[in-house]
Amino acid sequence: MKDKxxxxxxxxxxxxxxxxxxxxxxxxxxxxxxxxxxxxxxNKMLIKTNHENVYFPLLIPKSLFNIExxxxxxxxxxxxxxxxxxxxxxxxxxxxxxxxxxxxxLIIRPTSETIIWDTYKEWIQSYRDLPVLINQWSNxxxxxxxxxxxxxxxxxxxxxxxxxxxxxxxxxxxxNIIKKIYKNLIKKKLSIPFIxxxxxxxxxxxxxxxxxxxxxxxxxxxxSIQLATIHFLAKNFSKAFNVMFTNKNGKKKYVWSTSWGIxxxxxxxxxxxxxDNKGLILPPKIAPIQVVIIPxxxxxxxxxxxxxxNIIKKIINNLKKIKIKVKYDNNKYITPGNKFFKYxxxxxxxxxxxxxxxxxxxxxxxxxxxxxKKYYLNINNFKKKIxxxxxxxxxxxxxxxxxxxxxxxxxIDDYNLFKEKIYNNCxxxxxHWDKNNKTELKIKEETKATIRCIPNKFKEKGRCIYSxxxxxxxxxxxxxx
Amino acid sequence: MKDKxxxxxxxxxxxxxxxxxxxxxxxxxxxxxxxxxxxxxxNKMLIKTNHENVYFPLLIPKSLFNIExxxxxxxxxxxxxxxxxxxxxxxxxxxxxxxxxxxxxLIIRPTSETIIWDTYKEWIQSYRDLPVLINQWSNxxxxxxxxxxxxxxxxxxxxxxxxxxxxxxxxxxxxNIIKKIYKNLIKKKLSIPFIxxxxxxxxxxxxxxxxxxxxxxxxxxxxSIQLATIHFLAKNFSKAFNVMFTNKNGKKKYVWSTSWGIxxxxxxxxxxxxxDNKGLILPPKIAPIQVVIIPxxxxxxxxxxxxxxNIIKKIINNLKKIKIKVKYDNNKYITPGNKFFKYxxxxxxxxxxxxxxxxxxxxxxxxxxxxxKKYYLNINNFKKKIxxxxxxxxxxxxxxxxxxxxxxxxxIDDYNLFKEKIYNNCxxxxxHWDKNNKTELKIKEETKATIRCIPNKFKEKGRCIYSxxxxxxxxxxxxxx
Numbered sequence: 001m002k003d004k005x006x007x008x009x010x011x012x013x014x015x016x017x018x019x020x021x022x023x024x025x026x027x028x029x030x031x032x033x034x035x036x037x038x039x040x041x042x043n044k045m046l047i048k049t050n051h052e053n054v055y056f057p058l059l060i061p062k063s064l065f066n067i068e069x070x071x072x073x074x075x076x077x078x079x080x081x082x083x084x085x086x087x088x089x090x091x092x093x094x095x096x097x098x099x100x101x102x103x104x105x106l107i108i109r110p111t112s113e114t115i116i117w118d119t120y121k122e123w124i125q126s127y128r129d130l131p132v133l134i135n136q137w138s139n140x141x142x143x144x145x146x147x148x149x150x151x152x153x154x155x156x157x158x159x160x161x162x163x164x165x166x167x168x169x170x171x172x173x174x175x176n177i178i179k180k181i182y183k184n185l186i187k188k189k190l191s192i193p194f195i196x197x198x199x200x201x202x203x204x205x206x207x208x209x210x211x212x213x214x215x216x217x218x219x220x221x222x223x224s225i226q227l228a229t230i231h232f233l234a235k236n237f238s239k240a241f242n243v244m245f246t247n248k249n250g251k252k253k254y255v256w257s258t259s260w261g262i263x264x265x266x267x268x269x270x271x272x273x274x275x276d277n278k279g280l281i282l283p284p285k286i287a288p289i290q291v292v293i294i295p296x297x298x299x300x301x302x303x304x305x306x307x308x309x310n311i312i313k314k315i316i317n318n319l320k321k322i323k324i325k326v327k328y329d330n331n332k333y334i335t336p337g338n339k340f341f342k343y344x345x346x347x348x349x350x351x352x353x354x355x356x357x358x359x360x361x362x363x364x365x366x367x368x369x370x371x372x373k374k375y376y377l378n379i380n381n382f383k384k385k386i387x388x389x390x391x392x393x394x395x396x397x398x399x400x401x402x403x404x405x406x407x408x409x410x411x412i413d414d415y416n417l418f419k420e421k422i423y424n425n426c427x428x429x430x431x432h433w434d435k436n437n438k439t440e441l442k443i444k445e446e447t448k449a450t451i452r453c454i455p456n457k458f459k460e461k462g463r464c465i466y467s468x469x470x471x472x473x474x475x476x477x478x479x480x481x
Numbered sequence: 482m483k484d485k486x487x488x489x490x491x492x493x494x495x496x497x498x499x500x501x502x503x504x505x506x507x508x509x510x511x512x513x514x515x516x517x518x519x520x521x522x523x524n525k526m527l528i529k530t531n532h533e534n535v536y537f538p539l540l541i542p543k544s545l546f547n548i549e550x551x552x553x554x555x556x557x558x559x560x561x562x563x564x565x566x567x568x569x570x571x572x573x574x575x576x577x578x579x580x581x582x583x584x585x586x587l588i589i590r591p592t593s594e595t596i597i598w599d600t601y602k603e604w605i606q607s608y609r610d611l612p613v614l615i616n617q618w619s620n621x622x623x624x625x626x627x628x629x630x631x632x633x634x635x636x637x638x639x640x641x642x643x644x645x646x647x648x649x650x651x652x653x654x655x656x657n658i659i660k661k662i663y664k665n666l667i668k669k670k671l672s673i674p675f676i677x678x679x680x681x682x683x684x685x686x687x688x689x690x691x692x693x694x695x696x697x698x699x700x701x702x703x704x705s706i707q708l709a710t711i712h713f714l715a716k717n718f719s720k721a722f723n724v725m726f727t728n729k730n731g732k733k734k735y736v737w738s739t740s741w742g743i744x745x746x747x748x749x750x751x752x753x754x755x756x757d758n759k760g761l762i763l764p765p766k767i768a769p770i771q772v773v774i775i776p777x778x779x780x781x782x783x784x785x786x787x788x789x790x791n792i793i794k795k796i797i798n799n800l801k802k803i804k805i806k807v808k809y810d811n812n813k814y815i816t817p818g819n820k821f822f823k824y825x826x827x828x829x830x831x832x833x834x835x836x837x838x839x840x841x842x843x844x845x846x847x848x849x850x851x852x853x854k855k856y857y858l859n860i861n862n863f864k865k866k867i868x869x870x871x872x873x874x875x876x877x878x879x880x881x882x883x884x885x886x887x888x889x890x891x892x893i894d895d896y897n898l899f900k901e902k903i904y905n906n907c908x909x910x911x912x913h914w915d916k917n918n919k920t921e922l923k924i925k926e927e928t929k930a931t932i933r934c935i936p937n938k939f940k941e942k943g944r945c946i947y948s949x950x951x952x953x954x955x956x957x958x959x960x961x962x
Contacts, residue, residue: 017600017603017604019537019538019596019600020542020599021538021540021542021587024538024539024540025538026535026536026537026538026600027535027536028535029533029534029535029615032533032534032535032536033534035536036534052510052513052514053510053513053514053517054507054508054509054510054513055507055508055513055516055638056500056507057500057502057505057506057507057636058505058539058589058620058622058636059502059505059561059622059636061501061502062568062575062577063575065568065575066570066574066575072568072570072575075568076567076568076569076570076575077566077567078566078567079565079566079567079568080540080563080566080587081563081564081565081566081567081568081577081581082561082562082563082564082589083562083563083564083565083577084560084562084564085558085559085560085561085562085624086557086558086559086560086562087543087546087553087556087557087560087562087588088557089547089553089557093547094543094544094546094547094553094557096543096562096564096586100562105577106502106561107568108539108563108589115500118501119498119500119507122498123498134510138620139539139619139620141539141540143566155538155539155540157536
């Protein structure tokens with residue numbers, strides 16, 4: 001999918017809109033509903049595993065950025081910094097009142113580790129206060145130079161989990177719980193296939209001991225796209241912010257911690273991974289409209305109009321009973337053909353059409369968005385079948401995307417071939433690497449490819465694709481957004 | 482309720498916590514859940530009336546503040562202004578990189594009218610694009626000088642509706658819909674009594690033609706507290722931002738508009754209106770825990786422990802079946818007495834206790850938080866009764882609060898008495914006013930009382946309490962937060 005097509009699709013289906021400030025987007029109702037659906041699904045899973053939602057302030061005092069050594073490195077170049085508090089009018093122009101300079105500048109959160117750990121210091125005293133399993137749904141700002149709507153916004157909506165634990169093993173258990181939850185969300189609800197594994201030291205979140213990430217491939221240009229990250233922070237933040245607890249033996253210990261997040265970027269991933277030349281294809285589980293009903297009424301069957309409307313009303317009631325999100329488009333100024341075109345573009349999983357022909361036979365015509373396969377269901381007996389078809393779509397688009405990912409995944413041991421594949425955006429390149437930062441940077445310099453992650457599964461002896469040195473594991477290279 | 486007690490209650494029940502930056506609060510899980518409950522209830526009502534959620538950017542270019550003449554007056558003195566984008570480390574200290582000054586300063590939204598209307602200009606062309614019924618759940622920043630946690634925060638969470646209509650009558654219908662929704666939320670879900678009416682020109686939102694507001698009184702100090710506002714913006718913003726549509730006759734017309742909002746301030750109102758000397762009293766419909774179950778197990782009835790636990794498990798299952806939010810506190814290190822104290826303070830509507838005595842009789846003991854009335858219900862047959870009791874609590878705390886509001890509402894026609902009542906924080910003073918801005922300001926100067934709202938219901942001839950001039954309506958005075 002070309003950049004231009006990607007943007008056109010987002011604008012024409014009214015998922016989002018560009019704001020006048022570079023990198024800031026407006027989520028329109030159709031796009032926001034997708035986010036709400038993702039949020040509701042994930043939130044339920046988090047609550048079920050004893051996480052609790054909170055809200056920490058948007059603004060962070062500058063001084064907190066100086067505490068965790070590595071943290072500032074990650075975000076120093078993309079901070080929105082608040083320095084003044086008053087506007088005034090001078091010569092009919094709005095200007096900043098220079099006398100309103102703040103004593104200490106405030107930074108809009110790029111992520112909330114600092115302000116949260118500065119508070120945990122006061123909340124955590126004893127082993128009885130642990131674990132702290134906290135999650136926050138919020139907006140964050142990172143004024144990035146290069147923007148791509150949904151994928152790399154200067155402001156995005158996300159969820160950030162921040163947990164504190166008495167023992168390392170508890171933090172590891174937490175990470176495994178979140179791995180399972182994210183896997184479930186990405187694979188089962190968004191129908192997105194992925195490779196997951198650890199980030200290299202260069203690619204990991206700088207405040208973390210290690211970062212685990214989920215990566216997928218776009219359909220057309222084979223770029224890799226990061227879907228979610230989980231950070232094992234070890235004692236980095238508890239030491240930096242001096243967060244200690246008294247254990248059962250009365251001894252003071254630093255707490256262990258994790259953080260993890262997903263964002264509105266997932267909507268970008270859905271678009272880039274599932275769309276075809278007719279437009280979006282939305283996974284049924286997060287689609288704002290799961291079924292659209294379009295009546296076929298023309299001059300020849302006007303007498304059927306009432307009959308059709310009555311039957312459609314019944315169908316809608318039945319769909320609502322099984323909690324299917326249905327839209328009835330009976331706008332008489334738009335032809336059925338144009339409606340087909342519109343809802344195909346919007347990626348609505350199922351289209352139901354009913355006209356004279358169908359009424360006569362007591363059936364409805366069903367068309368799947370993912371493969372345009374048609375079904376004819378009895379008007380009085382379709383509920384279970386519709387649910388079955390939605391589930392089939394959910395699985396089928398996962399299988400399609402997985403096939404595409406496989407087709408674009410190559411095991412390569414020759415650096416020239418590696419360069420050629422990367423140059424042609426061929427997807428994931430699974431190659432040996434000598435675990436050396438310098439090698440990683442050299443490869444990035446020469447090919448723009450980065451190590452997307454190091455999965456456990458590619459354990460095997462070999463030689464580094466670049467240096468020829470010994471390697472015991474293959475890693476996943478790719479060109480990322 | 483003294484300020485100190487109000488703050489102590491918020492901190493000790495873990496509703497919220499102070500951030501290090503003045504006026505910024507941390508919503509802890511218990512407080513955040515109340516907000517989520519309010520949000521879910523209101524959101525359903527808005528969706529049902531065809532409103533759609535969106536998300537507009539946090540940051541607004543300074544130039545947009547210059548467009549609607551009155552708008553800047555409201556917020557110019559409390560803006561968080563972003564001027565730079567990079568931090569750097571110099572001599573081991575974090576400083577702002579002076580070379581990162583932005584071309585145009587960005588303001589964190591104090592409310593979103595400007596950026597939304599600047600966008601509506603592009604979305605609204607024809608009568609077919611109308612109405613636009615949009616709502617946003619977001620955070621806003623107003624760096625106020627005087628803060629009071631929940632009531633007057635520098636950052637708060639809220640909902641802001643922004644609608645556009647072809648005709649004035651459509652905008653008025655919209656306002657009536659929102660009035661009804663807010664009334665339902667405040668009265669039926671939060672059990673808060675109110676007086677509602679129009680704001681004076683001085684007190685209204687400066688961008689509005691008129692503002693309608695809902696006002697209540699705190700329980701102890703009789704201060705008035707604004708709960709929600711609805712603004713009829715007429716054509717103010719469409720003219721300022723040049724938003725026109727082509728009507729059915731092909732003519733270009735400015736659109737009509739409204740905006741309206743409620744915020745986390747409502748949590749402050751709940752605390753100030755319902756609490757008693759034992760702590761919070763939460764309306765069941767928004768309480769994070771509606772029922773707490775406390776087992777009474779001591780040395781004498783240890784043999785009953787398993788029996789009690791099994792029965793409580795059954796009770797919990799039954800409560801969950803009817804979607805009651807239940808907490809089972811079986812912490813063995815805390816005495817039942819201390820648990821009673823804790824959940825009373827947290828305002829949990831119903832406490833269930835079960836011990837040997839109850840098991841023997843096959844009953845549970847139920848205690849209401851609002852009046853400590855006790856009920857004894859059969860363990861196998863209590864579902865309908867529990868729901869009934871929750872509804873009784875919901876109504877009873879409304880009636881109590883309404884009685885308190887009535888007791889503190891005075892019809893006064895003598896300015897000396899007026900001053901005395903206001904000085905003693907006696908609540909709402911219903912008096913005649915000559916509709917003159919100067920009179921209003923003079924009264925404020927002399928007594929600190931403002932006109933909270935002008936309800937329709939006090940139509941009656943009289944003389945202004947201050948000037949003695951003719952008046953045709955009484956208005957509501959009060960000292961506000």
